[in-house]
C-alpha cells in the first residue's frame with residue numbers, strides 16, 4: 057500500500073471532520089507521475105479504504121480499480137494537465153464557499169491567511185454541468201495560477217503541492233467566505249491591497265518550508 061494512498065484516505069477523514077462534506081458530495085485526488093488516485097463515485101467516506109481508491113491515467117482517462125472513479129474525475133484531470141506544480145486536489149461543496157459560487161461572486165481577499173494560501177480573490181468558473189469536460193476546462197481556466205477556484209452553483213476546488221496543502225486551501229477559503237458574509241452585516245468590508253497580498257503570499261511561500269507545518 058503506497059504512502060500516497062494512505063495520505064489520501066487520511067485527508068478524506070480530515071475533510072469530513074472539518075465539516076466540509078455532506079453525504080458523498082466532494083472528492084479528493086493525488087497525482088503520482090502520469091496518473092492520479094481519486095476517491096470512488098458515491099461511496100460513504102467513513103467506510104473508505106486504500107483499496108477503494110481508483111487509479112486514472114492522466115493522458116487517456118482510463119481508470120483501474122474495483123469501483124468507478126468520482127464522476128468529477130475530468131475536473132481533476134484538466135487541472136493536473138494545466139498545472140504541473142499541482143500534486144493534489146480537494147473538491148468540496150461546503151456551504152459558505154458554495155453560497156459565493158451560487159451568487160457567482162468571487163471570495164474577496166479580506167483575511168491574511170487567504171492572501172497567503174491563495175494569493176488573491178477566489179474567482180468563479182463559468183457554469184457547466186457537473187462531471188462535464190466543459191466544467192473541467194472552465195475550472196482549469198478560471199483557476200489560472202492560483203490555488204482555489206469556485207464552480208458556479210456547485211462548490212469549491214483547492215489545489216496544492218500535497219494533500220494537506222490542498223485541504224488547507226479549502227478550509228481557509230470556506231472560512232473566508234463565512235467571514236466575508238458576516239462582516240458585510242457590520243458594514244463595508246475592506247479588501248487587502250494588491251501590494252499587501254503579494255507580500256503576504258511571498259512570505260508564505262518563502263518562510264513556510266515543507267518541514268514547518270502550521271501557519272502560526
Ligand SMILES: [Zn+2]
Pocket residue numbers: 081082128147148149186210211
Ligand atoms: Zn462537485
